[in-house]
Amino acid sequence: MYDVIIIGAGVIGCSVARELSKYERKILVVDKASDICEGTSKANSGIIHAGFDAKPGSLKAKFNIIGNQMMEELSKQLDFPFQRNGSLVLGFTKEDLIELEKLKSQGEINGVRELEIITGENVRELEPNLSKEVIGALYAKQGGIVCPFHFTIALAENAFLNGAEFMLNTEVLQISRVSATEEIPFDFYHIETNQGILRSRTVVNAAGVYADLFHNMVSEHKIKIVPRKGEYCLFDKCVGNYVHKTVFQLPSKMGKGVLVTPTVHGNLLVGPTAEDVLDKEDISTSEDGLKEVLKKASRSVTDLPIKQAITSFAGLRAHEESGDFIIGECEDAKGFFDVAGIESPGLTCAPAIGEYISNIMSQYLPANLKSSFQASRKGFISIAHASFEERKQYISENPAYANVICRCEMVTEGEIMDAIHRPLGATTLDGIKRRTRAGMGRCQSGFCSPKVMGILARELKVDPSAITKSGEGAYLITGFNKDDVV
Numbered sequence: 072m073y074d075v076i077i078i079g080a081g082v083i084g085c086s087v088a089r090e091l092s093k094y095e096r097k098i099l100v101v102d103k104a105s106d107i108c109e110g111t112s113k114a115n116s117g118i119i120h121a122g123f124d125a126k127p128g129s130l131k132a133k134f135n136i137i138g139n140q141m142m143e144e145l146s147k148q149l150d151f152p153f154q155r156n157g158s159l160v161l162g163f164t165k166e167d168l169i170e171l172e173k174l175k176s177q178g179e180i181n182g183v184r185e186l187e188i189i190t191g192e193n194v195r196e197l198e199p200n201l202s203k204e205v206i207g208a209l210y211a212k213q214g215g216i217v218c219p220f221h222f223t224i225a226l227a228e229n230a231f232l233n234g235a236e237f238m239l240n241t242e243v244l245q246i247s248r249v250s251a252t253e254e255i256p257f258d259f260y261h262i263e264t265n266q267g268i269l270r271s272r273t274v275v276n277a278a279g280v281y282a283d284l285f286h287n288m289v290s291e292h293k294i295k296i297v298p299r300k301g302e303y304c305l306f307d308k309c310v311g312n313y314v315h316k317t318v319f320q321l322p323s324k325m326g327k328g329v330l331v332t333p334t335v336h337g338n339l340l341v342g343p344t345a346e347d348v349l350d351k352e353d354i355s356t357s358e359d360g361l362k363e364v365l366k367k368a369s370r371s372v373t374d375l376p377i378k379q380a381i382t383s384f385a386g387l388r389a390h391e392e393s394g395d396f397i398i399g400e401c402e403d404a405k406g407f408f409d410v411a412g413i414e415s416p417g418l419t420c421a422p423a424i425g426e427y428i429s430n431i432m433s434q435y436l437p438a439n440l441k442s443s444f445q446a447s448r449k450g451f452i453s454i455a456h457a458s459f460e461e462r463k464q465y466i467s468e469n470p471a472y473a474n475v476i477c478r479c480e481m482v483t484e485g486e487i488m489d490a491i492h493r494p495l496g497a498t499t500l501d502g503i504k505r506r507t508r509a510g511m512g513r514c515q516s517g518f519c520s521p522k523v524m525g526i527l528a529r530e531l532k533v534d535p536s537a538i539t540k541s542g543e544g545a546y547l548i549t550g551f552n553k554d555d556v557v
């Protein structure tokens with residue numbers, strides 16, 4: 072019997088797990104995927120929004136402001152990349168300037184600090200590659216960028232370090248509430264999974280685009296989450312400083328529009344589209360989607376370096392019909408806590424949402440603070456970013472840090488071995504890619520994937536043919552039969 076089962080090891084589930092792990096509780100995080108951060112948390116813009124877009128009074132506005140302000144301290148504690156690079160919303164017409172003023176006022180009502188309207192000339196002084204058509208912009212110094220993978224993995228690793236358990240490859244199929252009996256004198260939840268039955272006094276529903284499914288299993292007040300797809304184009308690091316700030320256009324009712332932004336790892340990211348789709352697994356990209364992204368982005372910047380595009384990807388926003396997040400205990404299912412409809416700015420809000428759920432959970436299921444809680448965690452070693460002296464030190468400790476496996480991102484065998492043997496370590500090519508960046512570069516793993524597969528197989532002591540790209544079914548070598556592997 073667990074005290075808390077969290078469904079979903081995305082940024083929300085992992086943030087909740089970390090906050091709850093500050094207390095003496097038996098916590099389990101379950102995810103159907105083979106790794107943490109396999110859902111929407113892996114495919115987004117990576118922006119820490121300043122907080123001017125959200126409707127005043129909404130949960131999005133409230134948690135955005137708090138989450139944004141928590142990010143600096145959290146990134147230091149948990150050692151993940153975060154930069155407060157600032158953002159611009161561009162105006163091209165006089166009507167746009169009126170809208171920018173409205174956005175600024177809305178931001179101020181929400182509590183965003185340091186918002187400023189600047190002229191077209193000021194915009195191009197800050198960002199020389201922006202279009203000559205820009206006549207003004209809303210400049211938000213509090214905007215930032217983060218690595219969504221490292222952020223989510225850091226939260227998960229720290230929760231794990233503090234006692235939270237994780238069960239991956241575990242798909243929740245059915246949930247029901249069971250009333251107290253003489254034998255078990257409290258109500259609990261019976262959770263059917265593909266790995267057997269689990270039981271818990273409380274459930275946190277952080278299942279992303281599937282959160283409506285679980286909410287509707289326990290509550291009469293039905294909710295509906297529509298997956299809203301966003302397609303992106305990622306550019307090579309050689310044009311990573313084409314812009315320095317995150318450059319938005321004016322938002323519409325479908326979202327924040329197409330942006331152009333540097334990433335914390337030095338790439339240039341352009342996107343996303345916004346299209347409601349029927350399939351909750353549809354993360355395909357399309358020619359039309361990418362054309363739309365490039366066309367819209369070309370309005371913001373001059374001569375978008377299209378030839379430097381290295382890959383495309385898509386993510387699904389968990390858009391709930393009410394338009395706001397659904398966060399809190401279900402009225403008609405005590406002990407069931409929803410964190411549903413977490414579309415943008417969910418990444419930004421995650422630390423604040425985790426804290427909030429932990430606070431309301433303390434009222435339902437009081438627990439003592441854990442004296443052994445460790446707030447910090449050491450991030451991944453990066454030889455590419457280490458100084459000459461540090462490299463020498465690492466290599467003297469382990470010569471595998473001198474063996475470069477991914478030439479594009481300069482990732483060594485030692486780093487890949489670390490990623491496998493860390494808590495909640497990588498078991499797939501994608502897992503290695505997100506932790507170390509091996510395969511994230513110009514060649515998109517064309518050269519390093521066989522070598523990474525070999526290291527994974529050696530370290531995990533399995534046959535190379537058992538190594539997958541991203542879990543069950545995603546085999547890289549054809550003709551593989553699971554039963555053949557010793």
Ligand SMILES: Cc1cc2nc3c(=O)[nH]c(=O)nc-3n(C[C@H](O)[C@H](O)[C@H](O)COP(=O)(O)OP(=O)(O)OC[C@H]3O[C@@H](n4cnc5c(N)ncnc54)[C@H](O)[C@@H]3O)c2cc1C
Pocket residue numbers: 078079080081082083084101102103104108109110111112113114115116117118119120241242243244277278279280281299300301302343386387388389413414415416417418419420
């Ligand atoms: C295109 C796009 C751009 C975005 N840009 C930004 C941005 O720049 N800044 C920002 O703040 N936010 C942004 N967001 C929003 C942000 O990415 C999300 O709010 C956040 O990642 C949601 O996290 P989550 O943990 O709720 O969901 P997820 O990361 O999807 O996690 C849910 C998890 O639940 C698991 N799961 C589902 N069903 C089951 C089941 N039956 N059994 C077990 N496990 C299950 C899934 O495998 C998944 O891992 C963007 C979103 C999109 C799509």
